[in-house]
Amino acid sequence: MSSKKEPELQQIELIKLSLPNLTQLKKQLDQEISLFQESMQTLKIAQTKYSDSQEALKKISPEVKDTRIMVPLTGSMFVRGTFKDTKRVLVDVGTGYYLKIGMDDARDFFKRKVAFVTEQMEKIQKLGMERSKAREAVMAVMEAKIAAQINSQKTVAAT
Amino acid sequence: MEELQNKLQTELDKLKDVGKQYNNAVSQRQVLDGQLHENMGVKQELELLKSDGEVYKMIGPVLVKQELNEAKQNVCKRIDYITAELKRMDDLISTLDAEQDQQREKLAKLQQQFQLQQTKAAKS
Numbered sequence: 001m002s003s004k005k006e007p008e009l010q011q012i013e014l015i016k017l018s019l020p021n022l023t024q025l026k027k028q029l030d031q032e033i034s035l036f037q038e039s040m041q042t043l044k045i046a047q048t049k050y051s052d053s054q055e056a057l058k059k060i061s062p063e064v065k066d067t068r069i070m071v072p073l074t075g076s077m078f079v080r081g082t083f084k085d086t087k088r089v090l091v092d093v094g095t096g097y098y099l100k101i102g103m104d105d106a107r108d109f110f111k112r113k114v115a116f117v118t119e120q121m122e123k124i125q126k127l128g129m130e131r132s133k134a135r136e137a138v139m140a141v142m143e144a145k146i147a148a149q150i151n152s153q154k155t156v157a158a159t
Numbered sequence: 160m161e162e163l164q165n166k167l168q169t170e171l172d173k174l175k176d177v178g179k180q181y182n183n184a185v186s187q188r189q190v191l192d193g194q195l196h197e198n199m200g201v202k203q204e205l206e207l208l209k210s211d212g213e214v215y216k217m218i219g220p221v222l223v224k225q226e227l228n229e230a231k232q233n234v235c236k237r238i239d240y241i242t243a244e245l246k247r248m249d250d251l252i253s254t255l256d257a258e259q260d261q262q263r264e265k266l267a268k269l270q271q272q273f274q275l276q277q278t279k280a281a282k283s
Contacts, residue, residue, distance in 0.1 A: 090215065090222075093200065093201050093204040093205075094197045094198075094200050094201045094204075095194075095197050095198055095201050095234070095237070096216055096217040096218070097201050097204075097205075097214065097215070097216055097217075097230060097234075098214075098215040098216070098217065098222060099204060099205075099208055099212055099213070099214055099215070100212060100213035100214075100215065101208065101209070101212045102209070102211070102212075105207075105209065105212070109204065
């Protein structure tokens, strides 16, 4: 769509821009790229969290009912417990809300979340690539401009 | 000459100040945007909840059971509030943006004047 046209448009304008403007543009692009990288990392963490929950969910089946387990209270302290309810789990859906839902619904929930996060990651990756390309273009024009400036200075010095 | 330099400095400080405000507003907007998305997600999940599902709300360290309808209403209220805040932020950002442009222009003019005087001073 519109984002696809952008690089071409920028390409045309780049040559007309002055060096300070180009530097500013490059700085902006750098900022955007690092922002995207940051978002990617956050999304990756979210993705692993959801898929970990998905994995944990698989282990809970009606057969494990009344199985004795150790429940972690902190990272280094456990209490003994038994599985009482193997039909429903409590799921954090955000902003402090937790839903008690059946296993199938929980599975769907995590599937949906993983799909959503993956989709966002793909989007950001695409945007990041676009910005990287634009950055390369800006760098190329900047180098050409600097080279031209040095050349003209040399000729001025020679005459 | 000195007067102009002082003026230049104050205008520059003003620009920096506006820039700071602008950045602040933008980051606040981002936070709000994130909250809106989170609430939208919660709303969606609440809509999908089957009749045998239960809703709990974390209040401090405890989970409190809540009625589904009440939870839905609360989330909708949150969304309304956040959307209003977002609009307010957007308005603020656009005014700050305009202010920044204005300040930049002012500064550019002053700079020109300054340079002009400098060259004049150098010649005389």
